[in-house]
Amino acid sequence: MTSMIQPVILCGGAGTRLWPESRGQRAKQFLPLTGPESLFLQTVQRTRPDAGFAPPIILCGAGHVAAVRDQMGAHPASLLVEPMPRNTAAAIALAVARADADALLLVMPSDHVIADVAAFHAAIGSGARLAQQDWIVTFGITPDAPETGFGYIASGKALGDDGFAVDRFIEKPPLADAEAMLAAGGYSWNAGIFLFRAGRMRDAMLTHCRAIFEAADRAVAAGMFDGDALYADAKHFAAAPSDSIDYAVMEKDDRVAVVPAAMGWSDLGSWQAVHALAPRDEADNAVTGDVFMHDSRGNLVRAGGKRVSLVGMEQVAVIVDGDDILVMPLARSQDVRVAAKARE
Numbered sequence: 284m285t286s287m288i289q290p291v292i293l294c295g296g297a298g299t300r301l302w303p304e305s306r307g308q309r310a311k312q313f314l315p316l317t318g319p320e321s322l323f324l325q326t327v328q329r330t331r332p333d334a335g336f337a338p339p340i341i342l343c344g345a346g347h348v349a350a351v352r353d354q355m356g357a358h359p360a361s362l363l364v365e366p367m368p369r370n371t372a373a374a375i376a377l378a379v380a381r382a383d384a385d386a387l388l389l390v391m392p393s394d395h396v397i398a399d400v401a402a403f404h405a406a407i408g409s410g411a412r413l414a415q416q417d418w419i420v421t422f423g424i425t426p427d428a429p430e431t432g433f434g435y436i437a438s439g440k441a442l443g444d445d446g447f448a449v450d451r452f453i454e455k456p457p458l459a460d461a462e463a464m465l466a467a468g469g470y471s472w473n474a475g476i477f478l479f480r481a482g483r484m485r486d487a488m489l490t491h492c493r494a495i496f497e498a499a500d501r502a503v504a505a506g507m508f509d510g511d512a513l514y515a516d517a518k519h520f521a522a523a524p525s526d527s528i529d530y531a532v533m534e535k536d537d538r539v540a541v542v543p544a545a546m547g548w549s550d551l552g553s554w555q556a557v558h559a560l561a562p563r564d565e566a567d568n569a570v571t572g573d574v575f576m577h578d579s580r581g582n583l584v585r586a587g588g589k590r591v592s593l594v595g596m597e598q599v600a601v602i603v604d605g606d607d608i609l610v611m612p613l614a615r616s617q618d619v620r621v622a623a624k625a626r627e
Contacts, residue, residue, distance in 0.1 A: 287337075287386070287387050287411075288330075288335075288336050288337065288387045288388075288389050288407065288411060288478070289336075289337045289339075289340065289382065289386050289387065289388050289389065290327075290330040290336055290337065290339040290340070290389050290391065291339070291340045291342065291375070291378045291388050291389065291390045291391070292323070292326055292327065292339050292340070292341045292342065292391055292392075292393045293342050293371065293374055293375075293390065293391065293392050293393060294312055294323060294341050294342055294343040294347060294351060294393040295342060295343055295344050295347070295365060295368060295374060296310060296311065296312065296392070296393075296394055297310055297311075298310045298311025298312065298394060299619070299620050299623045299624075300552055300553055300616075300617070300619055300620060301314070301316070301551075301553075301554065301557070301619070302607075302609065302619050302620070302622060302623035302626075303602060303603075303604040303605075303607035303608075303609055303622075303623070303626070304585065304587070304602060304604045306623070307346070308346050308347060308349070308350060309350075310347065310350075310394075311394045311551070312326075312392075312393040312394035313347075313350045313354060316551060316557050316561075317396055317551070317557070317560045317561060321354060322393065322394045322395065322396065322551065323351070323354055323393045323394070324354055325396070325397075326391055326392075326393045326394075326395070327339060327355070327358060327360075329391075329397060329400055329403060330389065330391075332359070334404070336389075338358075338359040338360050338361070339360050339361075340360070340361050340362075340363055340378055340381075341355075341360055341361070341362050341363070341393075342362075342363045342364075342365065342374050342377065342378060343362065343363075343364060343365070344364065344365050344366075344367075344368065345364055345365075345366070345514070348362060348364060348512060352511075360511065361511055361512075361513070362511055362512035362513070363377050363378060363381065363512075363513050363515065364512050364513065364514045364515060365377065365515060365520065366502075366514065366515055366516070366517035366520050366521070367517065367520065367521060368525075369495075369520060369521075369523045369524075369525045370525045370526050370527050371475075371527050371528040371529075372488075372492055372495050372523075372526045372527060372528045372530075372531035372532065373495050373498065373499050373520065373523040373524075373525070373526075375390055375477075375484070375528050376488055376495055376496045376498075376499030376500070376523070377499045377502065377503055377515055377520075378390070378481075379481050379484050379485050379488065379496070379499075380485075380496070380499050380500040380502075380503040380504075381503055381513070382481035383481060384480070384481055384482030384485070385480060385481070385482060386480070386481045387411055387414050387415070387478060387479070387480055387481075388477075388478070388479060388480075388481050388484070389407065389410075389476075389477075389478045390476065390477040390478070390528075391476050392475055392476070392550070394550070394551060395474070395476075395548060395549065395550050395551065396547070396548065396549040396550075396551050396560060397546050397547060397548050398546070398547025398548075399545070399546040399547040400546075402544055402545060402546035402547070403544070403546045405544075406422055406542050406544035406546065407478065409444075409445035409446055409542045410422065410445070410446070410478040410540075410542045411478065412445050413442060413445050413446055413478075413540045413542070414478050414479050414480055414483075415480065417480060417483045417538065418442070418446075418479075418538055418539065418540040419477070419479045419483060419484060419487060419532070419533065419536055419538060419539045419540070420446065420477065420478040420479060420539075420540045420541070420542060421436065421449070421473065421474075421476065421477050421533060421539065421540070421541050421542075422474050422476040422477075422478075422541070422542050422543075422544055423436045423438075423470075423471020423472060423473065423474065423541045423542065423543045423544070424471055424472040424473075424474050424543075424544065424545070424546070424548045425471060425543050425544065425545040426464075426465055426470065426471065426472050428465070429458060429461035429462040429464075429465045430461060430472065431455060431456060431457065431458055431461050432455060432552065432617075433455060433472040433473060433550075434452060434453060434454055434455055434472070434473035434529070435452070435453040435456065435461075435464055435470045435471065435472060435473060436449055436451075436452055436453070436470065436471045436472075436473050436541045437449070437450040437451045437452075437453060437464075437469060437470055438450060438469045438470070438471070438541055438543065442540055445540075445542065446540045446541055446542040446543070447540065447541050447543070448538075448539070448540055448541075449533075449539040449540060449541050452473065452529060452533065452534050453470075471541060471543045472548075473529070474548055474550070475529075475550075477528065477533075484532070487532050487536050488531070488532060490536075491531060491532050491535045491536060492524070492526065492531040492532060494522070494523065494524055495523045495524055495526065495531060498519055498520060498521075498522040498523035498524075499515070499520065499523055501516070501519035501522075502515035502516045502517075502519035502520035502523075503515055503516075504516075505518075505519055553616035553617055553619070554583055554600045554602065554609075554611075554613065554616045554619065555583075555600075555613045555614065555616040556616075557569070557583060558581075558582075558583040558600070558613055561583070566579065566580045566581070567580055567581040567582075568580065568581065568582045568583075568584070569582070569583045569584070570582075570584050570585075570586075571584070571585045571586060572584070572585060572586025572587060572588065572589070572591070572603075573586050573588075573589070573590045573591065574586050574590075574591045574592070574593070575590075575591070575592040575593070576592075576593050577592075577593070577594045577595070578594065578595050579593045579594065579595060579596040579597065580597050580598075581597050581598045581613070582596055582597070582598065582599050582600070582601070582613075583599075583600045583601070583602075583613060584600075584601045584602075585601070585602050585603065586601075586603055587602070587603035587604045587605070588603070589603045591603065598612055598613045598614065599611065599612055599613060600612075600613050600616065607626060609622060
């Protein structure tokens with residue numbers, strides 16, 4: 284079922300919500316945040332060749348090529364290097380421009396956690412059947428809380444047992460709307476994972492965002508190889524408008540399907556999310572490194588080679604990275620970018 288599927292791993296994010304550990308060439312996807320392997324390697328492992336997938340295409344910027352090669356080691360892969368960030372539509376267009384028309388491309392962010400890999404593979408199987416019928420498939424996460432930090436997908440008519448036609452996409456909602464959608468059912472979180480036939484996406488891009496696809500197509504044609512990496516041409520790629528795949532294609536096309544799945548997904552978008560997924564002791568503390576705790580509960584401490592001590596603290600994060608130390612209530616995790624920007 285998965286033998287024809289080509290993984291395309293998007294590896295270009297900066298991950299500033301996990302500053303100070305995540306920044307520059309040590310972006311979030313390359314860090315071991317939930318176990319011994321980085322989020323990037325966990326993504327690669329979910330679509331291994333021995334599970335029937337083709338070796339991945341990894342889309343990244345020039346600053347991350349060394350990290351990708353280092354972490355991949357002997358794993359077979361090809362790199363597609365963006366000369367500058369142009370958002371997800373242009374990045375995906377690069378992969379589409381290189382692919383055979385009948386190839387099924389599975390596009391995934393490199394920095395998400397999926398705990399239930401069997402459920403993920405089952406969802407991919409359903410999506411592949413729909414993609415072979417020329418649906419552009421997105422994967423929705425079955426919500427378990429009225430989250431306001433995610434976009435939502437409303438399911439329309441059933442497409443057999445494999446999924447649903449997308450009725451509409453919903454921006455990140457206010458709490459009352461999120462609660463109403465959770466109560467009503469038929470809504471999924473938008474995980475940013477896609478599966479489609481390359482020729483189908485090429486046609487959709489030429490219809491809905493021609494300038495993006497044509498710039499990416501020219502950038503691939505004029506690109507230069509360096510070993511396993513194709514560096515897209517900077518002059519041509521710079522002409523691509525910067526837009527997300529959701530805005531450029533998914534919200535405009537009339538044949539988009541969603542496969543809802545409960546697969547233990549997290550976008551690991553905050554230190555609070557890291558705390559929730561990390562191994563914790565009997566006092567609910569998640570600790571990495573040389574840490575002393577006294578009368579402290581529910582904390583996240585990543586010592587970064589320093590000796591860190593907490594006394595009488597609850598629900599705080601202490602993140603040490605070189606000379607940068609972040610201390611905050613876990614509940615304020617979404618404010619990290621303020622500190623990251625000030626310390627640039």
